[in-house]
Amino acid sequence: MTLELITAGESHGPALVAIVTGLPAGLVLDRAAIDADLHRRQQGYGRSPRQRIEQDEVEVIAGLRHGRTLGTPLALVVRNRDHANWEWGMRPWPPEGEPSGKGTKTMTLPRPGHADLAGALKYGLADVRDALERASARHTAVIVAAGAVAKALLMEIGVDVGGRVVGDDLERRVDEARAERDTVGGVVEVRAGGVPPGLGSYATKEDRLDARLAATLMGTQAVKGVEIGEGFALADTLGSNAHDEIHRDEGRGLYRETNRAGGIEAGVSNGEEIVVRAAMKPLPTLMQPLASVDLETREPGEALVERSDTAAVEALAVVAEGCVAFELARAAREKFGGDSLADFLAAHRTYLERIDWQPRTR
């Protein structure tokens, strides 16, 4: 039993769609909680006016009845309200009548740092819009919705996942960058408490929880580095200061004084808090356009400036939280199985009794 996620949807198309398979039957979902995460993704210092157009809400069109999962594929839809302005330009079927609204002109100047050039070459596209529409981070809205569903499942086994921006000088950096018509990136951190030892496996590299968390975060737009626990800093540390010694006492059972490994050893959760960080590059669409070359005329030009954020680090923290939650929920489904929530919880309880493990609070 595992959890799978497939998504579809373009940035200015009619809607974004996520299908989640492998949920147990009987999980209660709270629409307001999913919408609250969608709202959080749209907040944050440095976002563009598009966030005022898109006030995302989830629609569920399959897999749920009266707020409870049916154990069948769950289909989540987030409509793109901005599609109204792109109706002709992004119509799925050949449009009739006079072009109107946005997205009607062929885009031939690829923006550096985006999917535009690589996508146009790879797929043989005359209009780079056909690449950028799917590559856009607008897609992360349904990732967050699926992450909220995963968090509901994790909460049932006492796992709590939270993302945040690392560093407290983001607003100053955004203000400075905006004044220069520039952009910034940053670092986000996701912590998950209450994760039992034994999620993931060292059996194959595909099973490793660290590899899976790194893949899901790297699979997110603009993420260029991932570290688990003390990550890159460990490279400069002596072995005697790099690991988490194991202790035991009657009250606490087995415990660690430190968590340098970020809760994962040999690709398996070790019962400590999971700590993962992701580095985000500065957003590639600048209000002072970067140099490019027109793919049609072969003449030098300036990359098109599409309405864009100065920073989206706070949004990434919410997206990263959803990604990590989904991957942990997937690993928990693999470990505890069960067609119904009751079966899943019973397997979790039996396992915790066997290993005599209590969640830690640090």
Ligand SMILES: Cc1cc2nc3c(=O)[nH]c(=O)nc-3n(C[C@H](O)[C@H](O)[C@H](O)COP(=O)(O)O)c2cc1C
């Ligand atoms: C939440 C979020 C919002 C983003 N918003 C923008 C944006 O407004 N403008 C922009 O140029 N890039 C934005 N990006 C980054 C691009 O989507 C990304 O850099 C681009 O698709 C190329 O992918 P890569 O950076 O992973 O190579 C955003 C990324 C995230 C995660």
